[in-house]
Amino acid sequence: MRPQTARNDNPPGNPGNNQIVKEKTYMQGYESIFILDPEVNQDQQKGLLEKFKSIVDKNGGSIVHHDEWGRRKLAYEVKKRSHGVYHMFYLDNTPDALRALENQFRLEDDVIKWLSVSVEDVEEEFGKYKKLKSEGTIAQNMIE
Amino acid sequence: MTKGTNGTARKRGSGARAVVPRRKNSELNKLQEIPFKDIELLKNYLTERGRILPRRITGNTAETQRKLRLAVKRARNIALISFSEGHVYPD
Secondary structure, X not given: OOOEEOOOOOOOOOOOXXXXXXXXXXXXXXXXXXXXXXXXXXXXXXXXXXXXXXXXHHOOOOEEEEEEEEEEEEEEEEOOEEEEEEEEEEEEOOHHHHHHHHHHHHHOOOEEEEEEEEEOOHHHHHHHHHHHHHHOOOOOOOOO | OEEOOOOOEEOOOOOOOOOOOOOOOOHHHHOOOOOOOOHHHHHOOEOOOXXXXXXXXXXXXXXHHHHHHHHHHHHHHOOXXXXXXXXXXXX
């Protein structure tokens, strides 16, 4: 999880007149949301998360943040289930790790659906997500 | 006699035209990006059946509408909002 720096916006013909360009540090990465079967118990869930983590680590990536939205009602039935436990990973920019993780999602019966999107700045996205969560937008419909 | 929008003949000036709430500006236009996890926000731009409202009604710009489309599709994918509300699958 090496922080990357923003592109130097100096035009190529003008290679920096010894002026320090104000660089914004950000980290590109991925946001991966996955829904677990609500039937899985706490221990199984823990085991699954450990497994995902080790897969990401093995492929040279790292999970920057992990958060659980908790059990909530799905907008439509997925694999005959009307509820699901939402989890979210913020990963660093390692395509191999994401590919391996998604492969594992595919194999795992307890993962009923997932969605990965790439994000410009992991920390910023996480901050936005935290804000949404604290406002209760995400936590709604949790119990039903 | 002029033709009504629904194809039926209608007398000019008779009958109340449906009043569509129009907004020149949409709140969404001010956002840099639209968070797909914010379903309460997205629901303002969907019909009861879960379809995306046209921008002539919401006042979104073309750019905003594209961002909205992406956000709605993502939210649908991860089962936060439904593809189609009120549809019952036949057994």
